[in-house]
Amino acid sequence: xxxxxxxxxxxxxxxxxxxxxxxxxxxxxxxxxxxxxxxxxxxxxxxxxxxxxxxxxxxxxxxxxxxxxxxxxxxxxxxxxxxxxxxxxxxxxxxxxxxxxxxxxxxxxxxxxxxxxxxxxxxxxxxxxxxxxxxxxxxxxxxxxxxxxxxxxxxxxxxxxxxxxxxxxxxxxxxxxxxxxxxxxxxxxxxxxxxxxxxxxxxxxxxxxxxxxxxxxxxxxxxxxxxxxxxxxxxxxxxxxxxxxxxxxxxxxxxxxxxxxxxxxxxxxxxxxxxxxxxxxxxxxxxxxxxxxxxxxxxxxxxxxxxxxxxxxxxxxxxxx
Ligand SMILES: [Zn+2]
Numbered sequence: 001x002x003x004x005x006x007x008x009x010x011x012x013x014x015x016x017x018x019x020x021x022x023x024x025x026x027x028x029x030x031x032x033x034x035x036x037x038x039x040x041x042x043x044x045x046x047x048x049x050x051x052x053x054x055x056x057x058x059x060x061x062x063x064x065x066x067x068x069x070x071x072x073x074x075x076x077x078x079x080x081x082x083x084x085x086x087x088x089x090x091x092x093x094x095x096x097x098x099x100x101x102x103x104x105x106x107x108x109x110x111x112x113x114x115x116x117x118x119x120x121x122x123x124x125x126x127x128x129x130x131x132x133x134x135x136x137x138x139x140x141x142x143x144x145x146x147x148x149x150x151x152x153x154x155x156x157x158x159x160x161x162x163x164x165x166x167x168x169x170x171x172x173x174x175x176x177x178x179x180x181x182x183x184x185x186x187x188x189x190x191x192x193x194x195x196x197x198x199x200x201x202x203x204x205x206x207x208x209x210x211x212x213x214x215x216x217x218x219x220x221x222x223x224x225x226x227x228x229x230x231x232x233x234x235x236x237x238x239x240x241x242x243x244x245x246x247x248x249x250x251x252x253x254x255x256x257x258x259x260x261x262x263x264x265x266x267x268x269x270x271x272x273x274x275x276x277x278x279x280x281x282x283x284x285x286x287x288x289x290x291x292x293x294x295x296x297x298x299x300x301x302x303x304x305x306x307x308x309x310x311x312x313x314x315x316x317x318x319x320x321x
Contacts, residue, residue: 004063005029006317007056007102008309009049012036012111013070013085013138016045018052019306023063030056031306042088050101062104064317066309068114069094075156078108084139107316111135111305112159113150115298116143117315118308119263123299128261132253133298134161136246137221137266140182144257162186166248184245187221187268190238195219197234207232225271239271243278250279251286254293265298 010017019031032052037044053065071089072081078095098106109117116133119125125133125145134142140162144151152158162182163175170179171193183189195216198205208227212218227235250262264279280295287293300307 005057005060006310006313007053007062007065007104008068008306008313009053009065009098010068010111010305010309011045011049011070012305013083016049016052017302017306018049018056019303019310020056020060021310032056036086040086042083042086042092045086045089046094046097050098053102057102062102064313065098065102065104065106066114066311066313066316067094067098067106067108068111068305068309068312069108070111073108073110073156075109075113075152078106080108105316107312109150109152109312110141110143110156112141113143113152113156114308114312115265115300115304116145116159116263116308117150117311118300118304118306119265119298120145120148121311122307123304124263124296125261128259130257130259131261131263132159132161132250132257132259133263133265133304134246134250135266135298136185136187136264136268138186138188140186140246140266142253144259146257146259161249161253164249164252166245166252179245181245181249185242185249185268187224190224190242190268191219191221194224194234194238205232205234208235221268221271225268225275228274229272236274239275240278242268243271243275244282247279247282247284248286250283250293250295254283255286255288255291258291259293261294261296263296263298265301265304269297 004023006021008019015035017033020029071083080089080092080094083089095106095108119133125131131145142159142161144159163180167179173180173183207230224235228239
């Protein structure tokens with residue numbers, strides 16, 4: 001008898017990934033990834049993903065498909081609301097389209113919720129009943145696990161800690177508000193603000209300038225971390241401001257919901273020990289004395305959405321969703 005397989009699909013902003021797991025196994029049968037071209041659209045994304053999936057499945061029986069999508073999703077209907085990066089996804093019925101193409105039940109959720117579930121079942125969230133997962137990368141997103149289950153809220157929008165306001169008089173965010181966590185703590189925004197300082201004041205940021213050989217457009221979150229590690233005050237200041245904003249947001253969220261654990265993933269979390277100390281200090285400064293929360297780095301890295309997609313499909317098969 002043919003064993004059943006679970007298929008995990010990750011529609012990311014810049015890359016797609018698909019992985020196949022034999023039911024009950026702890027490691028992939030096979031995993032494939034493809035970088036997106038400079039100007040993808042929804043049709044390209046779906047065709048690419050289906051090609052990856054078909055190459056993996058090769059006629060084997062798939063019991064269920066879990067999907068992580070990098071943008072807001074109407075979970076109940078399996079419909080993508082939109083992508084902030086790729087055109088053509090507006091109100092797209094992704095679950096129905098994939099069910100038709102792959103011949104198996106499909107469950108779709110946004111990447112932060114899916115990664116939260118992945119960390120909860122397979123990563124740094126194991127054993128925690130209530131947790132908040134936050135990714136700090138090109139954006140800042142979050143997902144809740146409450147009572148051991150994903151908590152999506154009334155419209156599937158729970159966990160948007162990136163657009164909670166921590167500095168009301170702060171700089172303008174893409175969402176239209178000022179001083180959001182994402183506006184202060186995400187890699188591209190920190191890089192942009194550092195670049196602005198260097199453009200205004202040629203005497204500042206010598207280490208940063210040297211790292212990009214004077215080409216300020218090359219400054220990104222990773223360059224900021226390197227410059228801070230070498231003692232650049234502009235880079236250190238920017239990372240500290242971001243860490244304080246994030247920690248304030250975490251403290252507010254923890255006061256409100258009282259999770260036992262907060263798990264942080266994404267590129268910016270590799271900024272170094274100092275960044276983590278600053279996030280912890282701002283969190284503690286915001287917490288009520290009676291509220292305690294453990295801050296931990298994510299364990300699954302780039303694969304959190306894939307493992308979460310497996311858990312999502314598994315939940316579906318178990319009838320838990
Ligand atoms: Zn915002």
